[in-house]
Amino acid sequence: MKRRILFAIIAAVLIVAVPTTAFSQSKKSTSRTDVNLSLVGVVSTLDPFKTSLTVDLMLFKQIYESLYYIDDYAKPHGRIASSHTTSPDGLVYTFNLRKDAFFHNGDPVKASDVVFSFKTAIASPVLAPYVNVIKEVKKIDDSTVQITLKQPYTPFLNNSSQVFIVSEKAYTAAGNKFGATITGAGTGPFKVVKYDGNTRIELEAFPKYYLGEAAIKKVIFIPMSDQSTGLIAFENGELDFFGVPSSNWKEITESGKYEYTLAPSSHISYILLNPSSGVLKNQDLRYAINYAVDRELINIVAYEGYADEAYHMMHPEYITGASDNTFKFSYNPAKVKEYLKKAGYPNGVDIGVLQHTTATYYPKIAQVFQAQLADFGIKCSLQGGETSALVGGWRAGQFNMLCSGFNAVLDYDYYTRYTSPDVPSSFLKFQNTDYDAKWILQQYNKGAAELDKAKREKIYFELEEYIARTACYIPVFYKTNPYAWNKNLNVKLDLNYYYIYDWSWK
Known part of the structure; x- marks a missing residue:
């Protein structure tokens, strides 16, 4: 039966591997500081409280940050929060904020911004499931936030990492235009300098990022829902990193032109x-x-x-x-x-x-x-x-x-x-x-x-x-992620996403 189905599918679906081009990426050492990437679809918004789409989150991971980053082993690492304590009954979390974190508009991150971000998340149909266990979130002082839960909630720290911290001033000033325009509301290693969710998004390294300015200074994202188009762009050297169509994986990996991995x-x-x-x-x-x-x-x-x-x-x-x-x-x-x-x-x-x-x-x-x-x-x-x-x-x-x-x-x-x-x-x-x-x-x-x-x-x-x-x-x-990239690019990958801050050119 499998054979009969497979023949029918091949006849009806027309599964064709995309032909590769004669162009290859340079193997010479480079002093580049830019990187060109694609996204698998259009970006719907820059508002992190209105979407959970993977394509949007891939962009957000570069420009926004949460209190903690959770690694592939579910271990927390401080980001906007430098540390926290939990009450013995598991109901009260007290977060100590970094004093060297700034928004892209130049303003320092304060406890009021964290409170605003969590309250906005609670009101968001997309993010409420992560934070609806919160009873109260309040500012203790400019560098301290206290969150009280309705009941003990084991995955709270994990789930709270889904709430990106934004500038209250930038968010409210933009009003209904937030998400459609550049506001400088993020704290991540890259800031948005040009935005068209359908065609092109440009990022620049944020000089005041608290972990130090990124080695990559400019990032260009091009939405490309058509993988064939993306593959041709990658082979022409127009993209430096690409999620290769599985039908072309063998051809790409055996060419000797790229670094690659099947990432879990x-x-x-x-x-x-x-x-x-x-x-x-x-x-x-x-x-x-x-x-x-x-x-x-x-x-x-x-x-x-x-x-x-x-x-x-x-x-x-x-x-x-x-x-x-x-x-x-x-x-x-x-x-x-x-x-x-x-x-x-x-x-x-x-x-x-x-x-x-x-x-x-x-x-x-x-x-x-x-x-x-x-x-x-x-x-x-x-x-x-x-x-x-x-x-x-x-x-x-x-x-x-x-x-x-x-x-x-x-x-x-x-x-x-x-x-x-x-x-x-x-x-x-x-x-x-x-x-x-x-x-x-x-x-x-x-x-x-x-x-x-x-x-x-x-x-x-x-x-x-x-x-x-x-x-x-x-x-x-x-899914495994069949990634390939320019041999001169140092790439680090996480389980589901990548963070360009960790990348550099050789």
Whole structure:
């Protein structure tokens, strides 16, 4: 069956590797101080309180900072905060701020800016899930902020790192134009000097950055949702660093012209079935669909086999509280037929529209998924679009099926952003379904408040078992990032993002 599906997909999808050009990047030593990069889509805003899109965050990581930076091992490192203390009951966090941190407009960072940033985050539908446990945030003095929680919350320090500190003065002065114009509200190692989210963003090193001015003095980001265009630009030397299409990975790595790595990530690519929509309300039908998904084949066609097949939404290797031992679906044609019969559709059924982002490999995932279902008489149509244009409808539950992905913060509590009934931006809230939304919310709250590691893992195990058996989310694969770059460029990569401050030219 796999062979038949694969031949059909190859014929229908036209998977063609992008031809490489004759140009190569210089191998000579360089005294360059600029770097040219691409982004996988348009930047929707410069306002860090209004978006959680990966493409936006990749830019934000260069220009904004939080109280703490959390590394790949979930360990905190001081940024705007130099240190903190926690009360014995785990309810009060007192942050001591750096006295040498400045905003890009030249103003010193003060406790009032931190208070403003957290209050703005609390009011933000995007960031509220990270900080809705906060009872009070207040200024003690210009260099001290105290945050009191409603209950003990184990992932608080981790989640608070999602709140970027902005200048209250710059943010309020800009009003409704904040996010669409340059304001100097950030504190990061680079400041925005030119901004057009559709075509070009230019950054310059911030001279007053408290860790020292960056070795890279100028950064240019070019939004390029078309990977073929990006690859040609990279090979022509117009880009210095690039996320290589998996279909061209072998060619790039064997050319001898570039440095490269397959960087791991906690990123999950997935398909979501809406249990409140039409025939997909039928759990037996969703089980049939899950059993029809051949992850190995999707990985081969969409990612040249370089990804890791996923059976859980939260990566057990990286996510605190995630387990590899909970219920999972795997490809099983006999089960597909069994559950189609149970659902009342022994000859198949039309399940409607699958929406997918047009960025990178997602169209191929959608096409392979469509072909796999068709082999069992299950029909679906595809509708592609920019993530920024689709995500509003997804958050409102206005979809039948969707195909997308996200980088998970390194704690199971992050899954609330996609499955909690209490999170407005969640794609799946379990309301108006046959499932116990109240119990799901209680489990999330219990897990976040539990300080004992073993007990916390047990709570999340039970929660994962329950959500997985609803057969709504279909984890497809954990992405590896196939990066290549100019041989003269020193590059350091983190699990999900990169920080250009750590880069330099040889």
